[in-house]
Amino acid sequence: MAANILIVEDEESILELIAINLHQSGFNPMRALNAEYADKLIQEAIPDLIILDWMLPGMNGIEFAKRLRSNSSTKKIPIIMLTAKSDEENKIVGLESGADDYLTKPFSPRELVARIKAVLRRKSPELIDDPIKISNLHLDPSTHRVESNGATIKIGPTEFKLLHFFMKNPDRVFSRNHILDKVWGNQSEIDDRTVDVHIKRLRDVLTNNGHDKLVQTVRGMGYRFSENQEN
Amino acid sequence: MAANILIVEDEESILELIAINLHQSGFNPMRALNAEYADKLIQEAIPDLIILDWMLPGMNGIEFAKRLRSNSSTKKIPIIMLTAKSDEENKIVGLESGADDYLTKPFSPRELVARIKAVLRRKSPELIDDPIKISNLHLDPSTHRVESNGATIKIGPTEFKLLHFFMKNPDRVFSRNHILDKVWGNQSEIDDRTVDVHIKRLRDVLTNNGHDKLVQTVRGMGYRFSENQEN
């Protein structure tokens, strides 16, 4: 399940930049422009991780982090601090105040996503996409690689996503529209039948590597990924 | 089929957070920021479950729940209450006012999804595609597979739907028109007698897998699926 991540950042354009990047990386961003609003949100729903700007209007990030740590229902939420100051001292203060990681502005969104994954892996491994192995096929989301036995399989971007989706949900049947939604992203105006073509491409790739019949057609329904007998 | 779930929550970020999490869990979220709009949505289409914030602007959640309970067309919709107040008293009032479950803020979206599934399983099992097992026959809607003992049975789309319908309603007699309605969908202009043919096809499939006499003819009435003796 996708992790819900609260971003607390007073600079709206940065907030949005982060949110969009997180969304593209498969997270659910929640936005707060200040500590008060963040508080309000947290009182209603508990995020899986918080990205916290060091400098906030009103209450600064450190203070906010301390408050979170002192409340039993928020104590365990991992925090990643963002700061403009790069000196070591602040870093130490930040980490002491309870942050799990610390990122200096300007940072690359890629780096942030990597840090988030690292923290989540440590704190809530169930929220992270671990490597999956089914029937000699080994898919590793973090390296974006698929192996059959030891050999790396060459596979296109869409086919990778498709395979990843299937391997995360083996044996279940999905309609073309469901697949479009999950693999292409919802508001895609792509034709149903395009799925067929990519299924074909994925099948070709797998067949060339000795994996027949993993992707199965369920007539009138959609497709299924399964190492079990067809039908 | 994906359950339609109406979320009534005045805090927009939270509403959206819940909606996204429900969507990712395969539900169909309907959004309402207040009781009035919720009313409007309910009049257009009855949801399968309602998530209701205790505190709403204008009319509070309890009141709204009571209203739903007093109207015959909405009486049976399961309700899950969200509340900021954690004391027992409110919980009791909430449950007495007709809520089926109760979640205290701050809640984790994952917990909410789990509760929804639990309530649906209790109140509208037909919305949850659980596997059905009757007399060695095992039908799993999510994988779209039918097994007899461990062996997968090859079965066509219409026969699958027919079998699914029968297994969901064992031991009851259905007229051909009733079956047409439920399996083919209502506005079908298909001949009554076509049902006979598909019954035959289903019987063939089952017989080939050692299941005699599960589909029984009730002369002048229609058909019945039962593991008990005929007549």
Added chain:
DNA sequence: AAAATTCTGTCATAAAAATGTCATAAAAAT
């Protein structure tokens, strides 16, 4: 920046599977 390569989505056509109807046989009821 240009060229080369890879990737995408769509379409047309082929191939496969499923469907509904009908005629006739079989069974049950009267």
Added chain:
DNA sequence: ATTTTTATGACATTTTTATGACAGAATTTT
């Protein structure tokens, strides 16, 4: 024995899926 209802096999048609080709987009290499 006759009538009514159901079972069954055949089959033409329709529906659904597979596949190859292609042009434009996107990405990588040069």
